[in-house]
Amino acid sequence: MKNARILIVEDETIVARDIQMQLLELGYEVVGLATRGEEAIAMTAQAKPDLVLMDIQLAGTMDGIAAADTIRANTQQRVPVVFLTAYDADDVLARAKVTEPFGYILKPFSSRVLHSVLEMALYKIQAEARLREPNLYSQAILDNMADGVLTFDTTGAVVSTNAAAKRMFGFQPGDALDCGVSALVPPYMRPQLKAFLDQVQHRSPSLGTSHTREIVGQRKDGSVFPLSLSVSKMAQQGQARAFVGIARDLSPAQQGAEEIHQLAFFDSLTQLPNRRLFLDHMQQALLTSARNGQYGALILLNLDHFKRVNSTLGYDMGDLLLKEMARRLKAIVNESDLVARLGGDEFVVLLSAVGQHAQAAATQAEATVTKILQELGKPCSLDGHILNCTPSLGVVVFLANKQGLQQLLKNAELAMRKAKEAGRSTFRFFDAAMHSAVVAHRQRVSDLQRALEQQDFLLHYQMQYDQNAQPIGVEALLRWQHPLRGILPAVEFIALAEETRLILPLGQWVLEKACTQLAGWSSNPIRSNWSMAVNISPLQFAQDDFVANVMAALASAGANPQRLRLELTEGMLLQGGVEVMKKMRALREQNVQCALDDFGTGYSSLSLLKTLPLVQLKMDPSFVRDLHTNANALAIAQAIVALGHSLGLQVIAEGVENAAQRDLLASIQCDAFQGNHFALPVAVGELPLPQ
Template identity: 50%
Template sequence: MANHPPDAADHSPHGNGLDAASAPLETPQAGAAAAVPGSLAGEPGVKPLEQLRAEQRALRTATLHSQAILDNIFDGVITINVQGQIESCNRAACALFGYTADEVLGRNVAMLMPEPQRSHHDGYLRHFQQSGEARMMGKPRDVEGLRKDGQLFAMSLSVSQIQGADYPCFIGVVRDITLPRLREEEIRRLAFYDPLTELPNRRLLLDRLKQAMTSSCRTLQHGAVMFLDLDHFKQLNDTLGHDVGDVLLQQVAVRLNTCVREIDSVARLGGDEFVVLLENLSSQAHEAAAQAEAIASKILHVLGQTYDLRGRHYDCTASAGIVVFNQDKDSVEELLKKADVAMYQAKSAGRNTACFFDPTMQAAAVARAELEHDLQQGLHQQEFMLHYQPQVDPQGQVVGAEALVRWNHPRRGLVLPAEFLPLAEETGMVLPLGQWVLETACAQLRSWSLHSASAHWTLAVNISPSQFAQPDFVARVKTALRQTGARPQRLKLELTESMLVHDQAEVMARMNAIKACGVGFALDDFGTGYSSLAHLQRLPLEQLKIDPSFVRGVTTDPNAAAVARSIVALGHSLGLAVIAEGVETAARHHFLAALGCDAFQGYYFGRPVPAEVLENLYKKCL
């Protein structure tokens, strides 16, 4: 019993096994009493028969009392002799191991132990008999028990030795710790693993990275940290929902684990950010970098394969930043920051690629962090403003304008959207900013409608992909119109081709709902993306906008001229107006007018300016 654990199940058909245990106690006493002749009952030194029976009843009562106490103890209690035979077991022990008392009494306690403990137990008892040494006494320990049905379970075992009247015996106290073990494992899982992907979380990653850095210093072998971020994941969440995004994250986790060795680690930090920790790379820095790059290439290739997201095919790529370490003095957090910086460099390089950390990246990362902070402050402090660039008809008359956001930064002055909109899109700040632009533009439309000279002007507002993907976007447009009193027919929302290729049914439903309010749509930067003719026919568009990259070359590049000519012809064939953006010279204007463009926008007609400046310029033109 000293070596291993017992578990139980049923109790004996006798109730608690007392008959088997108590019978030997009664028999010798009853026999002794019966052998005393009645004539000797009163002789000196001989107990009267009634006294013997009274003592027997008292002994039996005491035994029953002790067994009743044991049977009501929560823990299993088993006693064995020095030969390892079970002399008693309480109800809890029987229930724990699945035996009745009759099935275990007199048998070797090793029957309750799995191998190899079963084979070792008799040797332990022999050692005790020969030396008197009880090595396991009074030392609670966790072991495995074996139930009658062959099931193993975790239990806590504590063994004590007591000295009986004739020989020593052992008492084992056992408790099933299966549930506590499961709770401990669940607590550990919640503390160290990501619940969605079951990958190690940030806490466990930092611990493993710290160990890897220590090991690298000792073995002189390099390690590497690879920071991975999925490309355009936010757009997937916005268009298809977070539940579909979660399915993608789970599949990415599975694929990542197939790309690394057993000694490596894959962790999820949160969102769509993953980290791969590579260990035991070459002791030569250039070789270690080559090994890390090879694994990164494999990962990017595997992650770039088409995913099945609940029956929907989806293509996704990732960007990776790599930092190789050996005897670095950086902290684990600093290493992760460097890998993060490298990852953003990979994003800037076009995505679906991997970049190694370079010190120059650090400065860019710091600048990016500062810009993000300033952007948050700018939204809070209302530092943004709208400028308006005029749009004119073939006769040069202003027919409307495009609203363009500007950031009146307290230190940098006027900041153009190209410097902050990409970051606003990545961080989600484009949503409150975009809503402010829409509401401010509608208020301006209302102001123009109060003057006869500008009442007919339209106003184009650019809509970001994540803004358009908001489930309540239609309601937001209606709210802006209602609160400002702007005429819907004068508002034109500009969308890009990339926003229209995913979930076309949802896109069309959203556009039709807005169109029903009277708001028009223009397709911005046409020619730079992909649009099927059938798709364009179904969408409720009013205008195509020729991208400035084609407009700039219409007078010098035959290919640009051909593209512009084709766009004008296509737009008109679909019943759409065509506006050319980026018209900066008279030659471009004349060429595009000859093609039949319906409207023009560019520096040749006017730069983006505040509303009051545009109104004053128009009055002078009149």
């Protein structure tokens, strides 16, 4: 399509000019050049180009993918976007696909490739325009139908609707049903709808066959109504590609259907799902578990000594207590989980998708059980009486259980009886080994909390040396003085500290101790010039007051900020975005240095590295370990050193275990070294003199 008008969006001006020349030579008209996402959006609206050639990496905070998505959503006419980028990672491609691009060109590219992709994109947009014309007539016919008509894809996303469907589900004529079909039914009905659609997709004997089901619909405002839904599938080459649904509001013919449904599926006292609805959900949970490999958990609970309330205070008081317990249970669990009353004082909680590993699932279930014990155990003030009620709970973790639903319930009941035998107001897992593991995990958390309260931690220091074997600093390494197991390295407990968020007070303690030690060395003629490296947790760095906490630790100790070096990981820098940059710049303004730890194991982009206020790259020990046995490791180490130097950064190798490794690293101009070849991590009193 000659003379097509193209907008170029590229953050590198030289590259943009080169692309402009290529486009002009190919016969296209260039309507403008943009370097930022916001500029691209504005210029698209103003210039109305035939196509936008979009780089993903742009100047400013908005990248090309976000800009393309905004263009797709805001422009009245369909403006095709072709991405032009050096990125081919799966996650980038996945984000880009959501914007429905018309092409994806990887740099570097030839004029021939550029021309081919652009011509195909322009042809596709013309073809789409031709296809839309007859669709307008079809839509007019659909909008005059009394029944609602919806089309949705195999993921359940609504693709199109007619006017009657919008009215039926409470939307305005101009609204777009930008949702999944499951949003058109209440949460408790969604498992049944999914099972119905699965049946249509996988068991329909022939194309065009319609399946009808009476279900409950949900309007935009949350109100519900009886609904007849007839669904047939559309296919290509025998495979289902989409569904067509005919929806009919049954309210005129089924006055009172909501009340009937409530009586059929919900407990009249507590308004919780009843046994019938629970069994339906449980069966669906087992099928889902088999399909996605995720564990679920079943928690059966019984109120301790509930009969005493009925016998001493009357059944009305017992009913009030049951309603209060139901309210508390609903407040504890997530919306995706289910709380049901099976009868009497027996309740059940169904947790779905609690982990892909049994132990992780058990830990998640144990956290919910602990909340239930805490909340239900609180005194109840009911009708002038203060009641204390505790539950006993049985827990079963399941994964596509082959024993069946009834056996799972029996197992949960057995576990609940074990809890009552253990003294009530507690819980038991059906699997004894799993229960022991959960208890052990809880004990480790308790031990860690106690250690933090009693300050059973200390810092060891590992020396760092320059090319002349002169000490230039230390890395502070956390140790736990365990009363039974002795001194434990951080690898033994850091993951648990992260999981429980105890890493926040623990990380601040490390900062304060390291700064205090740094200040103590200020009068030492040798150690006053040493740097102090401190590892920073992602959770710790993400706190809004992180920079303030660092500066408070330095000020309190009277330490020199220029000697403090905070070690950050590649993952932290990539995930944090603009906030990471703000914090690092704020630290640099206060003369605090930042280093990139374990470099080479993540996915840092060069464009990101050149913008970050770093002073040091720390080579990951895995490259150092394999220097003599793996040519690739040596090549990577050499590349890391060259990259660091090109960015004006010092490069230090971590994990140097012998002289041969040190010599090889020195030969490729590595600046500094750390590892057991030079010194083991030791307490401050064991560091080389003078202290």
